[in-house]
Amino acid sequence: MSLMWAFLLLLQGEEKADLVLRNGVFFHAEGVAIRGQKILATRDLERVVGPATRIVDLAGRFVCPGFNDAHLHFGGGGRSLTGLSVVGLSLKETQEKVAAACKEAAGGEWVYGRGWDHTRWPGERFPNRTDLDPFTGDVPVVLTRVDGHVAWVNSKALELSGITRQTPSPSDGEILKEGGELSGILQEGAMGLLKRGKGARTGKPGNPLDLALEEARRLGITSIQTGGDYIESYLRLYAEGTLTVRVSAWGVLGADPSAWAQLNSKYAAHPQVRQGCLKGFADGTLGSGTALFFDPYADDPSKMGIAQWTQEDLDAAVVAADRAGLQIAVHAIGDRGIAMTLDAYERARKANGVRDSRHRIEHVQVIRRGDVPRFKSLQVIASVQPCHVTNDQRWAEKRVGFRRCEEGGYLWKSFVDAGVPLAIGTDWPVEPPDPMANLYAAVTRQTLEGKPEGGWFPKERLTIEQAIEAYTLGSAYAEFWDQEKGSLEPGKWADLVVLDTNLLKASPKEILKARVLATIFNGKVVYGDLGR
Numbered sequence: 054m055s056l057m058w059a060f061l062l063l064l065q066g067e068e069k070a071d072l073v074l075r076n077g078v079f080f081h082a083e084g085v086a087i088r089g090q091k092i093l094a095t096r097d098l099e100r101v102v103g104p105a106t107r108i109v110d111l112a113g114r115f116v117c118p119g120f121n122d123a124h125l126h127f128g129g130g131g132r133s134l135t136g137l138s139v140v141g142l143s144l145k146e147t148q149e150k151v152a153a154a155c156k157e158a159a160g161g162e163w164v165y166g167r168g169w170d171h172t173r174w175p176g177e178r179f180p181n182r183t184d185l186d187p188f189t190g191d192v193p194v195v196l197t198r199v200d201g202h203v204a205w206v207n208s209k210a211l212e213l214s215g216i217t218r219q220t221p222s223p224s225d226g227e228i229l230k231e232g233g234e235l236s237g238i239l240q241e242g243a244m245g246l247l248k249r250g251k252g253a254r255t256g257k258p259g260n261p262l263d264l265a266l267e268e269a270r271r272l273g274i275t276s277i278q279t280g281g282d283y284i285e286s287y288l289r290l291y292a293e294g295t296l297t298v299r300v301s302a303w304g305v306l307g308a309d310p311s312a313w314a315q316l317n318s319k320y321a322a323h324p325q326v327r328q329g330c331l332k333g334f335a336d337g338t339l340g341s342g343t344a345l346f347f348d349p350y351a352d353d354p355s356k357m358g359i360a361q362w363t364q365e366d367l368d369a370a371v372v373a374a375d376r377a378g379l380q381i382a383v384h385a386i387g388d389r390g391i392a393m394t395l396d397a398y399e400r401a402r403k404a405n406g407v408r409d410s411r412h413r414i415e416h417v418q419v420i421r422r423g424d425v426p427r428f429k430s431l432q433v434i435a436s437v438q439p440c441h442v443t444n445d446q447r448w449a450e451k452r453v454g455f456r457r458c459e460e461g462g463y464l465w466k467s468f469v470d471a472g473v474p475l476a477i478g479t480d481w482p483v484e485p486p487d488p489m490a491n492l493y494a495a496v497t498r499q500t501l502e503g504k505p506e507g508g509w510f511p512k513e514r515l516t517i518e519q520a521i522e523a524y525t526l527g528s529a530y531a532e533f534w535d536q537e538k539g540s541l542e543p544g545k546w547a548d549l550v551v552l553d554t555n556l557l558k559a560s561p562k563e564i565l566k567a568r569v570l571a572t573i574f575n576g577k578v579v580y581g582d583l584g585r
Contacts, residue, residue: 054190057061063299063475067100067101067102068088068093068101069088069101069102069105069106070086070087070093070094070101070102070103070106070211071087071088071089071105071106071107071576072086072087072106072107072109072576072581073085073086073087073098073102073106073107073108074086074087074111074112074116074219074551075098075108075109075110075111075313076111076112076113077111077112077113077114077115077116077551078113078114078115078116078557079095079115079116079117079444079541080115080116080117080118080521080525080541080557081540081541082095082096082116082541082542083095083096083098084096084098085116085525085541085549086098086101086106087101087547087573087576088101088169088576089547089576090324090546090547090575090576091542091543091544091545091546091547091576092542092543092545092546092547093543094543095541095542095543097102098424101368101547102422109583109584111551111583112553114551114552114555114570115534115551115552115553115554115556115557115567116326116541116549116551116552117521117523117525117541117549117550117552117556118275118526118538118539118540118541118548118549118550119273119274119275119276119525119534119538119548119549119550119572119573119574120272120273120274120275120276120488120524120525120550121274121275121276121277121278121524121525121528121529121532121538121539122274122276122277122278122477122478122479122481122486122488122528123278123436123476123477123478123524123527123528123531124224124415124416124436124438124476124478124479124530125277125278125279125478125479125480125481125483126277126279126280126480126481126482126483127228127262127265127277127279127280127283127300128261128262128265128279128280128282128283129201129280129481129482130265130268130481130482130486131260131261131262131264131265131371132261132482133167133168133256133261133481134212134256134257134259134261134264134265134268134332135254135255135256135258135259135261135264135394135411135483136162136165136166136167136252136255136256136430137150137151137154137165137166137196137249137255137256138165138167138168138169138256138349139151139166139167139169139196140167140170140199141167141168141170141173141431142168142169143173143174144174144184145179146519147169147196148185148188149188150166150196151164151166151185151188151189151196152188152279154166154186154253154255155189155190155192155214156255157196158192158253159253161250162191162194162249162251162252162253163192163193163194163210163249163250163251163253163254163359163451164192164194164195164250164252164255165194165196165252165253165255166194166195166196166197166255167196167197167198167199167482168197168198168199168342168482169196169198169199169201169202169205170198170444170491171198171251172340172447172448177448178195179203179236179238180205180209180237180238181227181231181236181237182205182207182235182236182237182537183207183237183362184205184237185205185208186209186506187205187206189207189209191209192208192209192253193206193207193209193213194206194207194209194210195210195247196298198340198341199340199483200338200340200341200483201482201483202238202240202241202244202337202338202341202343202504203239203241203244203341203343204236204238204239204243205237205238206237206239206247208235208237209414210233210247211237211513212523213248213250214246214247215248216228216235217235218230218233218234218235220246221351222243223242223243223245223246224242225241225242225360225361226239226240226241226242226243226244226245226359227239227240227241227243227358227359227444228240228243228246228488231318231514234492240337240341240343240359241264241337241341241343241359245469245500246439249253252392262283262286262287262290265516266290266295266297267294267299269297269298269486269488270297270488270574270579271569271572271580271582272487272488272489272553272569272572273488273513273550273569273572273574273580274298274486274488275297275298275299275548275549275550276300276301276528276529276532276538276548276576277297277299277300277301278297278300278301278303278329278528278532279302279303280302280303280332281287281302281303281304281328281329283302284300284302284326284328285291286497286583287300287302287325288326289315289325291323291325291326296325296326297572297574297579298325298574299324299325299326299327299534299538299546299548300325300326300574301327301328301329301330301532301534302326302328302329303328303329303330303331303332304316304329304330304331304332304369305331305333305375305383306332306333306370306381306383306468307331307333307370308331310331310374310377310379311377312375312378313328313331313374313377313379314377314379316328316504317379321338325335326351327414327534329380329532330379330380330381330382330412330413330414330532331374331379331380331381331382331537332379332382332384332415333361333362333367333370333371333383334361334362334382334383334384335360335362335367335383335384335385335390335391335393335394336358336359336360336361336362336384336385336386336387336389336390336420337358337359337361337386338386339386339387339418339419339445339449339452339453340445340448340452342356342358342452343358344358344386344387344390344418344419345357345359345385345386345387345390345393346358346360346387346388346389346453346457347388347389347392348457348518350385350453350454351450351451351452351453351454352451352507357389358387358389358390358550360390360393360394362408364393364396364397367383367393367394367397368396368397368400370397371383371397371398371400371401371582372397372401372404372405373405375401375402375405375410375412376397376401376404376405376482378408380410380411380412380413380533381398381401381410381412381413382412382415382436383397383411383412383414383415384415384416385414385415385417386416386417386418386419387418387419388419388420388421388424388461389459391414391417391420391421391424392424394414395414395427395428395431395433398412398431398433399427399431402431409432410432411432411434411469411474411530411533412431412432412433412434413433413434413435413436413438413476413531413532414428414433414434414435414482415436416436416437416438416441417435417436417437417464418441418445418463419449419453419457419458419461419462419463420461420464421460421461422461422464423458424465425467425468425473426471427466427479428468428471428473429471429472429473433473433530434473434474434475434530435464435465435468435473435474435475435476436474436476436477436478436531437463437465437468437475437476437477437478437482438477438478438479438483438484438491439463439465439477439487439491439492439494439495439498439515439520440479440480440484440491441463441480441483441484441488441494442463442494442509443484443490443494443499443500443501444484444500445463446498446500446505446509447500447572449462458510459510462510462513463510464513465495465513465514465515466512466513466514466515466519467513469515469519474521474527474530474531475519475525475527476527476528476530477491477495477520477523477524477527477528478528478532479491488524489564489565489567490565492517492520492524492556492564493561493564493565495514495515495517495519495523496512496514496515496516496517496520496561496564497514497561498510498513498514499561499566501565503561503562517556517557517564518557521556525539525540526539526540527539546575547573547574547575547576548573548574548575549572549573550569550571550572551569551570551571551572551573551574551581551583552567552568552569552570553567553568553570554567554568556564565568569581569585570582570583570584
């Protein structure tokens with residue numbers, strides 16, 4: 054219990070709860086009593102029961118803090134529900150779905166889609182614009198790879214964007230060619246060369262943010278850490294009383310840090326929407342072959358990835374943002390991208406002094422083992438997405454070799470053992486936002502079918518307690534919000550989830566099947582029900 058909360062109770066006398074949840078399995082608590090929007094008590098609940106208190110017997114159901122997705126693209130996740138999804142489809146199925154969408158598109162509309170994954174196709178080759186052109190007619194088509202770092206486009210989209218064989222690749226991306234001709238694949242920064250047109254409606258009807266919030270409520274997600282492109286919409290939804298998550302909205306590393314610092318101050322005390330860190334990119338992704346490594350890729354020795362910054366420019370941006378007192382998060386997947394980011398954080402410390410900065414590295418997928426202690430010494434948070442292993446293990450060793458995967462691949466347990474703060478997210482829409490699938494991946498390191506037996510490099514598995522902790526309090530710590538949420542403690546926001554399965558004793562298969570019975574946000578049930 055916080056001292057302030059205890060002091061208020063002392064002044065006001067013992068308050069009585071609006072709602073008491075008991076006879077369940079509570080994560081690090083004996084029960085939960087809620088008054089208004091806050092947790093009033095977690096033990097000795099009888100003392101806060103009054104004549105108007107609603108008491109719910111949970112009959113052994115499991116209760117934990119609401120899940121806090123430490124890294125997702127909430128607006129993009131909503132758009133993925135309204136747009137053309139080709140997730141899990143074969144090349145032929147993708148072509149057929151694109152053809153149908155193009156037939157429905159009105160004149161002048163572009164077809165946008167997402168989710169293709171060439172590692173699931175025979176030969177595991179990148180597709181070509183010639184794989185699209187026969188199915189699209191005169192409709193421009195842009196299909197983003199599942200990781201969001203590669204675009205596959207047809208000839209019409211290239212034409213309308215003015216991209217030709219003579220167009221140079223930007224420094225932070227690549228326009229791929231085959232036999233001197235445009236292949237229709239644009240990697241990383243090259244995607245920025247595409248012009249944007251009016252998108253055809255190809256998915257679910259509805260507003261993307263409304264659909265994303267509906268998903269969050271259904272899955273027990275009560276906090277998100279995401280890009281700041283929708284911040285005005287979040288504030289509007291809050292004013293309307295329909296925002297059912299707490300939002301940490303990211304800015305862009307390299308932008309004016311003083312302006313972002315002013316916004317941070319403006320929203321510092323907001324109960325639901327706050328300005329978060331400045332986010333940048335050190336490299337690309339492993340699946341696309343653009344994550345940055347010290348050594349060449351095992352399956353393509355001509356490549357080592359694509360750097361998004363020079364070390365000098367990254368250092369300058371990080372030092373400037375750190376000097377302004379801002380938190381920084383950098384996407385870094387390959388060992389060189391991770392090392393570059395740690396170097397930048399270390400230079401910021403030397404230039405500006407040591408403070409509670411809680412700088413982060415997002416993804417941290419393949420690291421040099423010797424860089425793990427640097428996270429601890431520099432007080433850097435490892436923000437990871439266990440669900441990536443569910444799919445990545447199919448091709449990761451082929452991409453960078455067994456040795457790099459064994460020594461530095463997805464080292465969650467090593468971070469915990471080294472005392473490095475861990476935060477968990479999903480990277481939705483790269484992966485589904487389902488916390489149960491994410492927890493399953495964290496404790497098994499297996500595919501959804503249970504392969505390989507024992508898990509992929511199983512020494513790096515987390516316990517279910519470690520995974521839940523990182524998904525709740527760890528994620529809250531990663532956004533400077535751990536004093537107000539992330540655990541079942543008096544004085545914290547009453548954001549919690551009730552599940553039909555005791556996750557602490559569940560088998561992996563039972564974790565996957567666990568169902569959210571109720572999501573409570575701000576002390577109110579916003580999804581499902583608590584029963585009697």
